[in-house]
Amino acid sequence: MPALAREVGGDDTAGRLVRLFTLTGGRTRPSRTDFTLITTVTAVDPPPERAPRPQPEQARILRRCARPIAVAELAAHLDLPVSVVAIMLCDLLEAGLITVHPPHPVTPRTPDLDLLQKVRDGLGRL
Amino acid sequence: MAGSETTVEAVAPPDTVKILIAGGFGVGKTTMVGSVSEIAPLRTEEPLTVAGLGIDDLNGIEEKQATTVALDFGRITISRELVLYLFGTPGQQRFWFMWNDLAIGALGAVVLVDVRRPESSFAAIDFFERRGIPFVVGVNGFHGEHPYPAEDIRDALALPADVRVLLCDARERESCRDVLIALVDQLIVAAKTA
DSSP states (O other), X not given: OHHHHHHTTTSHHHHHHHHHHHHTTTOSSOSXXXXXXXXXXXXOSSOOTTOXXXXXXXXXXXXXXXXXXXXXXXXXXXXXXXXXXXXHHHHHHHTTOEEEEOOOOOOTTSOOHHHHHHXXXXXXXX | OOSOOOGGGGXXXXXXXXXXXXXXXXXXHHHHHHHHOSSOOEEEEEETTTTTOOGGGGGGOOOTTOXXXXXXXXXXXXXXXXXXXXXXXXXXXXXXXXXXXXXXXXXXXXXXXXXXOGGGGHHHHHHHHHHTOOEEEEEEOGGGOOOSOHHHHHHXXXXXXXXXXXXXXXXXXXXXXXXXXXXXXXXXXXXXHO
16 A cells, blocks of 8 residues: 555655545544544543554554544544544544544434533633 | 542542534534633544445545544533533534434534524534524634624524523633533523423
């Protein structure tokens, strides 16, 4: 796959798109939809013994999520699209290298008064 | 909030919630995010091709250089257990296919309105009304000036009585905070009467 990236290296735009494409192994959507913009991910420390050695881009992600971090923040820091990061996170999750914390569930029909009050109090302290 | 948790809990991931900051192009969404966020606003860009938009769908897009959709966002740590994210929605209407994803799981939205061209925020108001997503309207004064009272703007936008309209200045932290508080207060009122 690095050979493919090198082939089009002269063209910046195409190179960038191809690079993204190789990062995801050609996939354009994650195999699961766990990763919303505000889903929090954390690297498993120490990593499981039988886990495969992470690729360089995966290692970058793991360093960034040594402490819990939201997917959107991770993508912004890595300068990668959220869609690409989500696919890479799928691999890391399946390898047991990260844990995933979903956002607080919000449903318009059953508002969570306790949650709203906490947000209200927090904003009041700003 | 008992404060009796051990250090193991210190790295537990916080719960996350989000509020959307919407409105027409150039109305001050990113300015507002930056005014209240505890971090400098972050940006993530999504290539249209990777975002799952088929090549055929690009036919309607005239500007060929517009190959990414930018999303600006900020963060407010409410407590150790709860973090609020603010997402400025893409302003250009042709990128609204992103909005459905953004809107899922949002507490609510702030629709910013520019008094000089309120029509640029009609579409955002319509979007949230159709989906039943609660919102408040923040009237962002040009240079902080407000030539019209809030009630005039409510009438001009034909807003329902339960939607609050606030005059604000997207450059001012306290002003933006007050708009967010008004939204949450509106959500609390609705929750109590549900």
